[in-house]
Amino acid sequence: MVAPPDNDVIWARSLHHSHNGSPALGGVSLGVRDGEILAVTGPRGCGKTTLLHCLSGQLVPEQGEVWFNSVPVHTMGPRLRERLRRDRFGWIAPEPQLVPELNTWENTALPLLLRGASHREAKKTALEWLERLDIGTCARQRPHTLLQGQRQRIAVARALAATPTVIFADEPTATLHRSDRTHVLRTLTSAARSHGITIVLATHDAEIAALADRTVPLLDGRRVATVALPAVSDTEGRAACSLSV
Amino acid sequence: MLALRLARGSHPLVLLRRLLVAAASAGVGFLLLCALGYASGHPAHSAGAVLRLLWCLVPFAATVQFAVAVARTDPSTRPRSGLSAVGLGPVRLAVLAAVSTAVSCTLGSMVALLFYLHLRGDLSGLPFDGAAAGLLDAEAPLPLPAALVLLALVPLAAAAGSAFALRAEPVSTAAPDDASSEVLTEPEAPGPTAPPTGLPWGVALTAAGLAIEAYMSRGDGRSLLPLPGRLDATPAGVLAGWALTAAGLAVAGPGLAHLCGRLLQAARPGAVRLLAGRVLMDESRRIGRPLGVVCAVLAAAAAAYALYGTAPRPLGPLTVLGAVLVLGCTTATLLTSALEARQAREQTAQALLRLGAPVSALRAATALRAAALLIVFAPLTWLISELAALPLTV
Numbered sequence: 001m002v003a004p005p006d007n008d009v010i011w012a013r014s015l016h017h018s019h020n021g022s023p024a025l026g027g028v029s030l031g032v033r034d035g036e037i038l039a040v041t042g043p044r045g046c047g048k049t050t051l052l053h054c055l056s057g058q059l060v061p062e063q064g065e066v067w068f069n070s071v072p073v074h075t076m077g078p079r080l081r082e083r084l085r086r087d088r089f090g091w092i093a094p095e096p097q098l099v100p101e102l103n104t105w106e107n108t109a110l111p112l113l114l115r116g117a118s119h120r121e122a123k124k125t126a127l128e129w130l131e132r133l134d135i136g137t138c139a140r141q142r143p144h145t146l147l148q149g150q151r152q153r154i155a156v157a158r159a160l161a162a163t164p165t166v167i168f169a170d171e172p173t174a175t176l177h178r179s180d181r182t183h184v185l186r187t188l189t190s191a192a193r194s195h196g197i198t199i200v201l202a203t204h205d206a207e208i209a210a211l212a213d214r215t216v217p218l219l220d221g222r223r224v225a226t227v228a229l230p231a232v233s234d235t236e237g238r239a240a241c242s243l244s245v
Numbered sequence: 246m247l248a249l250r251l252a253r254g255s256h257p258l259v260l261l262r263r264l265l266v267a268a269a270s271a272g273v274g275f276l277l278l279c280a281l282g283y284a285s286g287h288p289a290h291s292a293g294a295v296l297r298l299l300w301c302l303v304p305f306a307a308t309v310q311f312a313v314a315v316a317r318t319d320p321s322t323r324p325r326s327g328l329s330a331v332g333l334g335p336v337r338l339a340v341l342a343a344v345s346t347a348v349s350c351t352l353g354s355m356v357a358l359l360f361y362l363h364l365r366g367d368l369s370g371l372p373f374d375g376a377a378a379g380l381l382d383a384e385a386p387l388p389l390p391a392a393l394v395l396l397a398l399v400p401l402a403a404a405a406g407s408a409f410a411l412r413a414e415p416v417s418t419a420a421p422d423d424a425s426s427e428v429l430t431e432p433e434a435p436g437p438t439a440p441p442t443g444l445p446w447g448v449a450l451t452a453a454g455l456a457i458e459a460y461m462s463r464g465d466g467r468s469l470l471p472l473p474g475r476l477d478a479t480p481a482g483v484l485a486g487w488a489l490t491a492a493g494l495a496v497a498g499p500g501l502a503h504l505c506g507r508l509l510q511a512a513r514p515g516a517v518r519l520l521a522g523r524v525l526m527d528e529s530r531r532i533g534r535p536l537g538v539v540c541a542v543l544a545a546a547a548a549a550y551a552l553y554g555t556a557p558r559p560l561g562p563l564t565v566l567g568a569v570l571v572l573g574c575t576t577a578t579l580l581t582s583a584l585e586a587r588q589a590r591e592q593t594a595q596a597l598l599r600l601g602a603p604v605s606a607l608r609a610a611t612a613l614r615a616a617a618l619l620i621v622f623a624p625l626t627w628l629i630s631e632l633a634a635l636p637l638t639v
Contacts, residue, residue, distance in 0.1 A: 085600075
C-alpha cells in the first residue's frame with residue numbers, strides 16, 4: 001500500500017464502482033490539495049456524481065482507496081463515515097434539498113445543530129452567513145415561499161456555515177438561470193478562498209470549470225487528458241435515412 | 246389488466262396491505278350476509294333485521310377508511326416517472342387506484358360469500374360443513390340478488406372513495422424510482438399546508454356528544470337501536486351522543502397533533518427536537534384524523550368493557566367479529582397513514598442523510614414524535630372513556 005502524499009487533503013487511488021452492474025467508475029485516481037478548488041468535468045453520465053459520492057464517503061467504492069488527511073475512508077464503518085461527513089464535509093446538490101418544514105435560518109443552522117452546537121450559537125452563525133450571501137432578509141421564511149436561486153443560496157450557506165474542511169458541490173448551478181448562476185458560484189468560491197475551504201466541484205460547463213484552480217476531466221468513468229470529442233457530423237443519420245427511403 | 250400486472254410485480258409488503266384490505270372486506274361482507282340471513286330467517290322481526298344491518302355500518306365505514314388509506318400509500322397509484330412517461334396522468338392513476346381497490350375488495354367479498362355458504366351447510370365436502378347452521382339461519386333460503394347487492398357495497402364504496410381521495414389531492418412530485426438516480430428536473434416538494442383549524446370544533450362536538458349521552462342516559466332507557474345479541478339496553482340517544490363524540494375526536498385529532506408538534510419544538514430546540522416537532526406540525530393533518538378515530542374507537546371499547554365486561558357472556562360471535570374488524574381497521578389505517586407520511590418525507594430524509602445526519606438522530610426524532618402523541622392521546626382516550634361510562638354506571 002502506497003502512503004498518500006502529505007499535502008493532499010483527499011487522495012483517491014484507482015476507484016472502481018458500478019451501480020447494480022452498470023459501470024460508473026473504471027479506475028479513477030486523483031488528489032485534492034488543501035485549499036484548492038478542483039473541478040471534475042465531463043458530460044452527463046460520465047461518473048462525476050459517483051466519484052463525488054465515493055470521495056465524500058457516501059459510497060464505498062468496490063475497489064480502490066480513498067484517504068482523507070492520511071486517514072483511510074474506504075475502510076471506515078458507516079457510523080464513522082457519517083460522523084466524518086457531518087464534521088468535516090459539506091455537500092451541495094443540484095437541487096437545494098432543504099428541509100421543507102424548517103425556515104431559512106433553521107435550515108442553515110441544521111448541520112451545526114446536528115453537531116451539537118448550542119441553539120444560540122448556531123442561530124448566530126447561520127444568520128451571519130445568510131447576511132453574507134444577501135439572503136438575510138428571508139431568514140424567517142419557509143423554503144417554498146422563496147425563489148429557486150434563493151433556495152440554492154441557502155443550500156450554499158448551509159454548507160458554508162458549518163465551516164467544513166471540504167465542500168463537495170455536485171452541479172450546484174444546474175437548475176439556475178445565468179444571473180443566479182454567477183452569483184452562487186462567486187459567493188461559493190470567494191467564501192471558500194477566504195476561509196481556506198477546499199472545494200470539489202462537479203460540472204459539465206467549461207465556463208464554470210474555468211473558475212477552478214485545476215480540472216480533472218472524466219469520460220465514461222475514466223480520467224482522460226481532455227474531453228473534447230471529435231465533432232459529430234450533421235449528416236450521419238440523414239444518409240442512412242435517405243438510403244431507406 | 247394493468248392493475249393486475251402492477252400488483253403481480255409489487256413488493257410483498259404492498260401485497261400484504263392489499264390482502265389485509267381483502268380480509269377486512271371479507272369480514273364486512275360476512276356480517277352483511279349474516280344480517281341478510283337473519284332478515285330472511287325471521288320475517289316477523291323486521292326491526293331487528295334493520296338494526297343488524299345498521300350496526301354493520303360501523304365496520305363498513307372502518308373498512309372503507311382503511312381501503313382508501315391503503316390506496317393512498319400504494320406505490321403503483323402515485324404519480325411516478327415510469328407511468329407518466331407513457332402518458333398515465335393523475336386522472337388515469339385515480340382510475341387505476343379505484344380498480345386495484347375494487348379488485349382486492351371484491352376478492353374479499355367472494356371469500357365471504359363462499360365462507361358464509363360453507364358455514365351454513367350450502368356447500369359441502371369440507372370440514373366444518375354447516376358448523377354454524379343455527380346461528381346463520383340455514384333453513385331459510387338466501388335471496389341471491391340481495392346477497393350480491395350487499396357484497397358489492399364494500400368494493401363500490403372503497404373504489405369510489407379511493408378514486409376521490411387520489412383525485413382530490415394535488416399532483417404530488419414524482420418520486421425518483423431509486424435513490425441513486427439524480428433527477429435534475431425534480432421539482433421542490435410542495436409547500437406545507439396551513440395548520441389545521443378544526444380543534445375548537447372538535448372539542449365542541451366531543452363535549453356536545455358527551456352531554457347528549459349523559460342527558461339521554463338519564464331517561465327511561467327506551468331502546469331504539471339496541472345492539473343485537475347481548476347489549477340490548479343501549480338507548481338511541483346514548484349512541485347518537487357517542488357518534489358525535491367520535492366525530493368530534495376525529496375533527497380535533499389534527500389540531501391536537503399540531504399542538505403536540507408546536508410544544509415539541511418550542512423553547513430553543515436542538516436538531517432532534519426541532520425536526521420532530523416541525524415534522525409533526527406538518528404531518529398533523531395526515532396523522533391526526535386516523536389517530537382521533539383510533540382514540541374514539543379505543544375509548545368506546547374501554548367504555549363498553551367497563552359497562553358490559555362483567556356480564557357472564559357479554560358478546561356474541563358476530564359482535565366480536567364486528568368489534569375486531571373496527572379495531573383492526575382503524576389501527577391499520579393509522580399505521581398506513583404513518584407509512585404514507587414516511588413515504589412523503591423520503592426525499593427530505595435522504596437529503597438529511599446526505600448532510601451527514603446520523604440515522605440514529607432520525608430514529609430519535611420519530612420516536613420522540615410517537616412518544617409525544619402517545620403522551621397526549623392516551624390520557625385523552627382514558628378521559629373520554631371514563632366520561633362516557635360515567636352516566637351509564639351511576
